[in-house]
Amino acid sequence: MAAYVIEQTDQQGSVKLMGDLTASLVPELQARLKELLNHGAKELAFDLASTKMLDSSGMGLLIAAANSVATNGGKVRVTNVSPDIFRLLQSMRLVARLNVSGRAE
Amino acid sequence: MNSPFMHAPTFSKTIPSLMTEADSLCLEIRALLQPRDLDRICFPVELLTRECLANAVTHGNRSDPGKWIVLRLWAGREWIRLQVTDEGPGFAWRKIRQSKLDTAASSGRGLQLYTLYAERVRFNRSGNQITLWISKTNRTRKED
Numbered sequence: 620m621a622a623y624v625i626e627q628t629d630q631q632g633s634v635k636l637m638g639d640l641t642a643s644l645v646p647e648l649q650a651r652l653k654e655l656l657n658h659g660a661k662e663l664a665f666d667l668a669s670t671k672m673l674d675s676s677g678m679g680l681l682i683a684a685a686n687s688v689a690t691n692g693g694k695v696r697v698t699n700v701s702p703d704i705f706r707l708l709q710s711m712r713l714v715a716r717l718n719v720s721g722r723a724e
Numbered sequence: 725m726n727s728p729f730m731h732a733p734t735f736s737k738t739i740p741s742l743m744t745e746a747d748s749l750c751l752e753i754r755a756l757l758q759p760r761d762l763d764r765i766c767f768p769v770e771l772l773t774r775e776c777l778a779n780a781v782t783h784g785n786r787s788d789p790g791k792w793i794v795l796r797l798w799a800g801r802e803w804i805r806l807q808v809t810d811e812g813p814g815f816a817w818r819k820i821r822q823s824k825l826d827t828a829a830s831s832g833r834g835l836q837l838y839t840l841y842a843e844r845v846r847f848n849r850s851g852n853q854i855t856l857w858i859s860k861t862n863r864t865r866k867e868d
Binding site: 671672679686711716 | 744746
């Protein structure tokens with residue numbers, strides 16, 4: 620199974636992670652995101668419903684994506700994060716920057 | 725804090741400097757902790773293991789698969805002690821520890837995570853070995 624599924628409609632891109640967002644996945648996904656941004660995506664949504672682990676490389680990817688779309692007036696959203704990942708992003712003061720929302724109970 | 729860890733590690737493994745090997749090792753740690761009623765600290769221990777291994781692979785051993793990384797884990801009554809050693813020359817950890825990070829920066833959060841989730845962080849003199857103490861009762865120390 621692929622580690623993620625990317626879809627793009629107009630200026631919106633979505634990335635559904637099928638597992639963890641960690642250092643081993645980041646280089647490949649970063650290259651795919653670059654293509655997405657080159658094709659004009661201004662809004663990026665990351666769905667972390669199946670993600671149990673997010674490390675500093677994964678956070679770096681999300682922040683780099685947010686920085687890139689912000690230059691075009693866009694933003695990222697990170698949705699369906701687990702309680703552990705929400706607490707992590709809260710502690711790193713990234714909840715507002717990445718528009719993070721948790722999983723529905 | 726030291727006395728429970730004088731004995732042999734609960735878990736020890738040596739891997740080549742490859743991220744795929746580091747990934748597999750992290751999943752082994754996850755599998756080791758879950759059946760031991762340690763679900764609550766599974767996330768911090770796995771996260772810190774990932775950070776230590778990623779640093780050892782990329783910064784320590786410069787992704788040279790001919791160089792090795794040694795991970796040791798001691799599970800005490802109140803603490804988990806995690807130690808990762810690489811074959812690199814080390815780094816100036818004293819300088820990096822003092823620097824502050826911008827929230828817009830897309831890298832440099834590894835050390836911040838050490839101090840966020842571990843009660844105690846210790847490097848050897850050269851900086852190619854890190855030892856972390858993680859409390860079984862404490863979660864993140866700083867939350868906003």
